[in-house]
Amino acid sequence: MAHPLHQVLVLFATEVREQLQDMGEALIQLDAELPEPERKKALQRVARHAHTMKGNAGSLGLPELETLMHALEAALEPSKKSGGRLPRSLSQTILQALDAVPAHVDAVIAEQAPSSLRALIAAFEAPHAPTPVPQPPPSAPDAPRPSAPEFMAESLSLASAPSVVRPPPDGEDRTPTPASKDTPVSSGKSVVMTRPRPSRGDAAPAADTLRVSATRVATLDQKLEELREVRGTMDHRADEVRQLVQRVDAGLEADGLKLLRDALRALYRGLSADSAELTARLTEATEEVRAIRMLPVATLMPGLRRGIWEHTRQVGKRAELTAAGTDLSLDRRVVDEVKEALLHLSRNAIDHGLEDEQRRQALGKPPVGHLHLSAEARHGRAVLSFSDDGAGVDVERVREAAVLRGELSVEAAKSATAAQLYEVLFSPGFSTAQQVTKTSGRGVGLNVVRENLTRVGGMVRLESTPGQGTRFVLDVPLSVASAQALVVEASAHRLALPLTNVVASQLAGLSAAGLPSVEVSGVVLPVRTLSSILRLPPPVAPKRLVPVVVLRAQDRLLAVAVDAILGERDVVLRPIPKELGRFPALSSATQLGDGRLAFVLAPRALMDLAGAERVSAAQPFAEQGRRRVIVCDDSLTTRTLHRQVLESAGFEVDVAPDGEEAYRLLRERGADLVVSDVRMPRLDGLGLTRRIRQDTRFAGLPLILISSADTEDDRKRAEDAGASAYVTKQSYQRGELLVIARRLLERL
Amino acid sequence: MKSYAEQLAQRAKALAQRPVEDTAPMAELVLMRRAGVLFGFHVAEVESSGRLRELTPVPGADDWLRGITMHRGNVLSLIDLLVFWGELKRGVADMPSFVCLSHGGRSIGLLVEELLGLDETDARLEVWQGNDRPGLEAVTQRRGERVHVISAERLFLDPRLAG
Numbered sequence: 001m002a003h004p005l006h007q008v009l010v011l012f013a014t015e016v017r018e019q020l021q022d023m024g025e026a027l028i029q030l031d032a033e034l035p036e037p038e039r040k041k042a043l044q045r046v047a048r049h050a051h052t053m054k055g056n057a058g059s060l061g062l063p064e065l066e067t068l069m070h071a072l073e074a075a076l077e078p079s080k081k082s083g084g085r086l087p088r089s090l091s092q093t094i095l096q097a098l099d100a101v102p103a104h105v106d107a108v109i110a111e112q113a114p115s116s117l118r119a120l121i122a123a124f125e126a127p128h129a130p131t132p133v134p135q136p137p138p139s140a141p142d143a144p145r146p147s148a149p150e151f152m153a154e155s156l157s158l159a160s161a162p163s164v165v166r167p168p169p170d171g172e173d174r175t176p177t178p179a180s181k182d183t184p185v186s187s188g189k190s191v192v193m194t195r196p197r198p199s200r201g202d203a204a205p206a207a208d209t210l211r212v213s214a215t216r217v218a219t220l221d222q223k224l225e226e227l228r229e230v231r232g233t234m235d236h237r238a239d240e241v242r243q244l245v246q247r248v249d250a251g252l253e254a255d256g257l258k259l260l261r262d263a264l265r266a267l268y269r270g271l272s273a274d275s276a277e278l279t280a281r282l283t284e285a286t287e288e289v290r291a292i293r294m295l296p297v298a299t300l301m302p303g304l305r306r307g308i309w310e311h312t313r314q315v316g317k318r319a320e321l322t323a324a325g326t327d328l329s330l331d332r333r334v335v336d337e338v339k340e341a342l343l344h345l346s347r348n349a350i351d352h353g354l355e356d357e358q359r360r361q362a363l364g365k366p367p368v369g370h371l372h373l374s375a376e377a378r379h380g381r382a383v384l385s386f387s388d389d390g391a392g393v394d395v396e397r398v399r400e401a402a403v404l405r406g407e408l409s410v411e412a413a414k415s416a417t418a419a420q421l422y423e424v425l426f427s428p429g430f431s432t433a434q435q436v437t438k439t440s441g442r443g444v445g446l447n448v449v450r451e452n453l454t455r456v457g458g459m460v461r462l463e464s465t466p467g468q469g470t471r472f473v474l475d476v477p478l479s480v481a482s483a484q485a486l487v488v489e490a491s492a493h494r495l496a497l498p499l500t501n502v503v504a505s506q507l508a509g510l511s512a513a514g515l516p517s518v519e520v521s522g523v524v525l526p527v528r529t530l531s532s533i534l535r536l537p538p539p540v541a542p543k544r545l546v547p548v549v550v551l552r553a554q555d556r557l558l559a560v561a562v563d564a565i566l567g568e569r570d571v572v573l574r575p576i577p578k579e580l581g582r583f584p585a586l587s588s589a590t591q592l593g594d595g596r597l598a599f600v601l602a603p604r605a606l607m608d609l610a611g612a613e614r615v616s617a618a619q620p621f622a623e624q625g626r627r628r629v630i631v632c633d634d635s636l637t638t639r640t641l642h643r644q645v646l647e648s649a650g651f652e653v654d655v656a657p658d659g660e661e662a663y664r665l666l667r668e669r670g671a672d673l674v675v676s677d678v679r680m681p682r683l684d685g686l687g688l689t690r691r692i693r694q695d696t697r698f699a700g701l702p703l704i705l706i707s708s709a710d711t712e713d714d715r716k717r718a719e720d721a722g723a724s725a726y727v728t729k730q731s732y733q734r735g736e737l738l739v740i741a742r743r744l745l746e747r748l
Numbered sequence: 749m750k751s752y753a754e755q756l757a758q759r760a761k762a763l764a765q766r767p768v769e770d771t772a773p774m775a776e777l778v779l780m781r782r783a784g785v786l787f788g789f790h791v792a793e794v795e796s797s798g799r800l801r802e803l804t805p806v807p808g809a810d811d812w813l814r815g816i817t818m819h820r821g822n823v824l825s826l827i828d829l830l831v832f833w834g835e836l837k838r839g840v841a842d843m844p845s846f847v848c849l850s851h852g853g854r855s856i857g858l859l860v861e862e863l864l865g866l867d868e869t870d871a872r873l874e875v876w877q878g879n880d881r882p883g884l885e886a887v888t889q890r891r892g893e894r895v896h897v898i899s900a901e902r903l904f905l906d907p908r909l910a911g
Contacts, residue, residue: 222821223821226821493805493807495807534807534808535807535808536807536808574822574823575823576816576823577816577823577824577825577854577855577856578854578909578910579813579825579856579908579909579910580806580816580825582908583806583807583808583809585807585808586806586807589804589816589823591818595801595802595818596802596804597802597804597816597817597818597823598804599804599806599807
């Protein structure tokens with residue numbers, strides 16, 4: 001029988017999680033060397049939450065939880081009187097309680113027998129030895145320190161060196177506290193949502209808070225996406241009517257048909273107007289609902305901070321975590337995957353990256369290791385960077401281990417670059433760790449991190465500098481519900497390729513030997529047909545010119561020939577049934593405008609099937625990383641394609657929808673090259689060129705204009721305005737943009 | 749010896765009793781036909797059935813996995829059970845209907861030629877012991893015709909559908 005206060009219990013579960021989260025934050029602060037008033041405040045927060053929880057638990061008929069919180073409150077009393085210093089054994093018991101309480105409450109909600117809290121109650125009631133005032137760490141370099149396995153054998157309360165996870169310095173993101181946050185916090189059953197609002201001190205957000213079932217939000221979002229598909233079908237129907245009108249116009253001029261023609265025209269206009277209206281409404285509604293599904297990166301911070309704190313205590317190291325850009329919001333599903341990835345990477349960094357305190361001091365590094373998380377939106381995706389200032393990856397050890405494990409041949413390992421060796425670290429089961437700890441060193445981690453991120457369309461790569469540290473770059477979509485895709489046809493199958501993986505598309509001529517090769521970023525790629533990779537029958541009538549799409553995933557490139565490129569679409573990604581999991585190249589499905597389904601392909605898996613070669617030395621990111629290009633075009637699609645072509649060649653790219661914005665970016669951030677369309681709103685390409693040339697700071701800046709117009713007059717106008725080069729869209733298809741860009745930059 | 753009147757009374761009494769009827773238990777199954785074979789599905793496992801509007805083939809799939817379609821907002825795989833069992837090489841082209849089976853949160857579509865709807869069959873099931881027909885739970889009769897009773901739960905146990 002359901003609990004009589006089931007609905008209230010669900011809310012209570014959410015509130016409890018908020019309170020426990022803040023208690024965890026307060027405990028971390030108590031462990032740091034804070035002045036007494038701040039320590040007392042932190043202790044007071046723990047006590048206040050325990051008191052509130054005790055009262056609520058009593059009201060809801062949860063006697064064991066009520067007793068537990070009472071015992072916790074009582075256990076805090078001696079610390080209140082001793083300057084807020086918490087015995088280590090007590091803080092450990094509180095941590096165990098923080099972990100146990102949510103499961104206890106969830107079990108009551110699920111009408112199951114809750115786990116007993118008696119052992120914890122007894123632990124709180126037992127006497128806790130006061131923690132001695134911390135002394136500076138021993139400085140003798142040969143002071144014996146237990147190894148990691150020895151630490152594991154000890155109880156947490158015996159960890160010798162205190163760890164520090166400091167509150168972020170001013171100017172950087174702070175983890176929101178329940179009293180001030182604008183962020184959703186998930187419970188097992190519901191989502192607490194608060195809309196962003198202007199800061200009003202510590203005003204409680206309750207009036208602006210909405211609690212909605214996560215399942216219901218997901219369903220609502222799904223329904224909206226279905227409406228969007230209806231809009232696609234309407235577009236298709238409107239197009240059919242337009243074609244009918246054209247046929248009537250062409251061949252049926254009899255008077256009797258005039259009425260029919262007029263009616264069809266009116267219908268066409270009406271359908272088009274309806275579609276536009278529907279699009280506007282749907283866009284608003286979808287954005288509104290999608291906002292509900294989004295969670296700021298800041299929601300990851302408490303768990304990450306606590307994970308680091310606990311792990312540093314376990315292994316006897318010290319680390320501080322700082323963060324920036326954590327107000328960036330991501331889809332809940334992405335946040336879930338990123339959360340697990342960051343926890344793993346932080347444990348990795350503590351175990352294998354950060355040196356112990358003595359070693360750091362000997363190296364002239366600050367005694368406390370530094371971990372930093374930053375997040376930023378880039379080109380419709382989120383890029384999260386997690387770095388440490390530890391020893392960095394020992395490339396030679398990876399090289400040896402790669403040979404020993406058969407990941408690379410001796411010859412391949414000898415010639416492998418650091419970037420290639422870093423990739424080996426993501427292989428299943430790979431580890432160079434000499435010691436296996438409870439949480440890392442078994443070589444299952446990085447592979448799983450990558451696999452989990454791939455599930456939500458993300459990527460991860462590693463950068464490292466010996467002696468200075470390691471950085472993991474996580475590139476994930478902001479939302480997993482929809483994406484931009486290039487729809488192609490291969491052997492009568494319509495297939496969608498994620499646009500974020502499309503580097504270029506071009507026509508290539510068949511050679512005498514069969515399929516051609518294409519050159520991308522100086523790399524010559526053999527062309528494989530998509531049909532052959534997917535084991536589809538070959539096309540009936542091979543063409544002399546075949547469309548080729550170049551895909552990129554991590555450091556691999558693949559050129560695939562298709563029968564036709566049908567165009568770019570905003571597609572709704574629909575999960576495919578479990579039984580299709582045997583086809584790794586199929587990641588999801590989407591419904592196209594005519595109502596038929598198309599598979600969305602997974603570029604990484606496609607490359608595995610095709611045996612795509614890795615491109616050498618990760619040249620795209622290293623060689624020309626300092627070159628900044630501004631791409632200016634009013635078409636989002638064109639901007640995206642230019643950006644991908646240039647980024648794949650190693651340029652750093654900013655984009656602007658018109659000349660005004662491009663000029664603003666140029667003045668504020670500078671650039672080594674501007675690539676601009678000619679026809680644009682506000683300030684067109686010619687106007688932008690003239691303005692740049694009038695600015696003496698940019699008189700010599702290379703500037704390429706791209707246009708579909710290809711007359712002498714067009715070229716003359718571009719030249720007169722001051723363009724360095726004029727590229728037609730036809731020649732751009734042949735990859736001329738990169739050639740000209742490099743040539744212009746070489747002159748600098 | 750009984751008198752004639754007694755014999756008449758006894759006969760009258762016997763005639764007055766209701767005749768003994770055939771009381772074989774009956775069970776309700778959702779029936780479909782594919783390639784002349786009659787299939788029965790448990791009502792609880794039939795999510796829906798209907799006419800097939802679109803079918804998108806799966807690149808590189810075996811013949812039994814005929815494609816996917818949109819069904820009530822979700823992507824549904826459609827299989828040809830007789831090809832899945834290896835009793836037919838390829839499915840026939842015209843299979844305009846399907847039945848959507850579900851169990852344990854999973855769904856799958858079976859292509860059929862004819863939807864017969866809910867009907868009574870002999871509830872005395874002959875349990876299928878073999879392993880060569882995944883999903884086949886039992887065989888029973890309906891007006892003298894064999895009915896192959898399919899269990900979605902059993903069908904999902906086949907490793908080819910495990911994903």
